[in-house]
Amino acid sequence: MEQSRKWWRFGVNRWFVLLFIVLNVIAVSAYPPLRPHIQLPAEALTEQPLFIFPLVNAPVYLTNTLVATLIGDILLLLIGFGVWRAVGSGQMVPRGLSGAVEAFIEVLYNLTESTAGKWAKRIFPYFATITLLVLVLNWMELIPGVDSIGFFNERHIENPFECSFVQLPLGAVGITGASNECVKGVIPFVRATATDLNFTLALALIAVVMVQVIGVRAQGLSYFSKFLNVKTFFTKPVFGVIDFGVGILELVSEFSKIFSFAFRLFGNIFAGSVLLFVIGTLVPVFAQSGVLMLEFFVGAIQAVVFGLLTMTFMAQATQSHGGEGHEESH
16 A cells, blocks of 8 residues: 555656646746846845945945845754754754754764864854855755846846836836846846855955964964964074975965855856856756756855865864964963
């Protein structure tokens, strides 16, 4: 009986998939896909800036990537609240999403403990926070409507006279006679956050700065000796010059981590978004599902790689040149 029920469920699901494919073909025939607008900077959703930085006099607008970041933060807080409730309820083994998150966090902590040793409790919060935040923001790209639902704006259209516009609230304009040129005016309400270089660069700056903070807390001011090593500059001139040059290379390497972090995450997620646009335009039926599955794994891998590299650099910062870290001060 159980075996026949499984085959029955498989048969029903198969017909549902076939039905959705047929509906997709009908929808594409009635409303052909339009060429999307692709640009690097995030699009502003408001005409007026939210505020202006007083020192540099730089306006800050509400962008679609900022909206995605706020939504991702809310989702992350809700997930944390769900895990907290599951743990507080006395369940020995949390179930569902809470259990999956707990298992994932346990894996991250074990990785931190095996790499950073006694500094695991200090480094783990940064590792887990960065990994979970980037993971949630990357997977938001898979939600229907992200990067695709928004309003039209005349500034993005190459031939605005081919479109008929109707003024809408918030300075947006609607299109009564849409064509392939009109779609270039689409500004999505929510856009994948990592496709904005501002976000990846800011996150990279935070990660690299906290690496230096962890290094100072572990070794004190002697941590900076690896960047400016002049201990043997006069006693052993030849080796002193070599050590000084190695310190300069270490300093350059530390700054290069910022660009490495930022462009790795930005490049992979932005390329995935462009691939989704292109596949959805060229082969709008069924083919995009395979790309979505690919982006699911790419988003997860990039989140883990970003957090893992941050954790590894923090663990290395706790070690002196001799390979032994200083004792933690209380």
